[in-house]
Amino acid sequence: MNIYHYTDLNAVHSILDTHKIRMTDIRFLNDKTEFLKGIEILRDASEDIFSGEEDYSPGFIAAVTMWLPKIFEELENFQYPDEVLYVASFSRSEDTLSQWRSYGMFAVGLNEDILFDELHFNKIDYIECHYVIDPGDAIEIAENLLHEKALQVLNQRWLEDDPTNQNPMLSIDLKEIISLLATTFKHACFSEEEEIRIVKRADPEAEAIKFRAKNNLLIPFFELELSPEVFTSIRIGPLDNQKLVEHTLDIYVAHRQAKLMSQEINVEYQMVVESSEIPYRTL
Template structure:
């Protein structure tokens, strides 16, 4: 029997019949319809298969530029330390409504999804870890100059998306496009829970626990969660490089930097390079600054001197934003 995708449809649309293993029409006049879906591993691959023909930019500071160009590395931050306070927990909020809906359809579902809610509520935020580097398809956005760059010292480094993907693959990382659309996130939640339910049916509980089912899918769940973003951030058009799942922070190559109120864990990611370039940049924006002419000159000269001259040049932002 093929796998299936549970959908809620009005009972009249299904002729008042139930579908799949559920024999009763749920309260409220809805029945469950099953349609084919891919396995969660295939869903994961699809989410990280997105490509782009435009440069992907990383907003930073003049000090950040020097650190990146001097080393050829980007600091990828542990995901729960990013500026979005709902990181990872947002995925829990997407899964919760569907688990409550399914809980009433039998003893297996009730026990399974009660346990899953308890497990995922702490596991995504306090379990294994992911490290991410953030990029955007929008290279010259006022809100991002304000949010991610210090006043008068902002720079945005643009990279070729295909080259970023290749660099990520070489290091065991992935590049993925963030998802903001609510309907898409709901579809993903349904597919994830279908996979959990199918595994539970096939493998059963161990001493009354389904934790082994959840642990089997944990890596895929983390990698999917890394791309689900709150819609309030949609204008950022974010893409992320995502590390392999870190299961042992003591043995992993994790370093720490000083943050505003805490130490921030990070890992180093090797950026694209070429035989004639220490860092292979596609394009660079210089952010709003009072001395744009000489700042443009010094930035261009620095990039040329240290083997990182962008293929399509350095451009001034021209965003009418003044902090001086």
């Protein structure tokens, strides 16, 4: 199955030439507002998170109850630079007008299975988004995520006898998990995007972090290098002269394939160039 990265033609060219996807510091994306909304939902869900629960150690419950207020306060304020998240977005929807209008008139298709394996190898999280239609449902989803992805996992690592004081370190892991879960909540109006996010935690001072200029800001980003066979198709949005655009991309794809073969890179697929079925209209 394919997933799609909507963007412009310059980015398509760069991605397919370098096999790299940019992951941007979430603090410099519109997603920051959604991240904070996710934190709010998770905070509300955590208020009675242990109510009626009998599977957790009493000591663990007491510690987590003490940790959570500080964790949420720190995440809301992006206090610690070691908690910076780098994000890239993809969609299961291959031909959506709102995506074309918002992100660009081209999309790169990626093989989801191969991508997932490479993300796992690079310790990058692969996250399905949840769309907040009903606040009550969102809190229920958040409660389930907190139990399944955080509390049950950390409770198994809790030491009843802790002579070396290892238990407090679990608060760091809890904070990291909550920060990841917060990126999964989106407003219901974006539900047709069927978004998937990949998320990397990194020190902003790491050598791998690069910067690009935009609107008088230097935006930090991380380049994720993938194998050529991850990329399977190019989809063209509802453009004028769509057939001509398709022809030029066919030429580029043939050139790319020959280049990969000359480098003895074993790419056993033929990249597909296809066009949107949405009709082009001028205003």
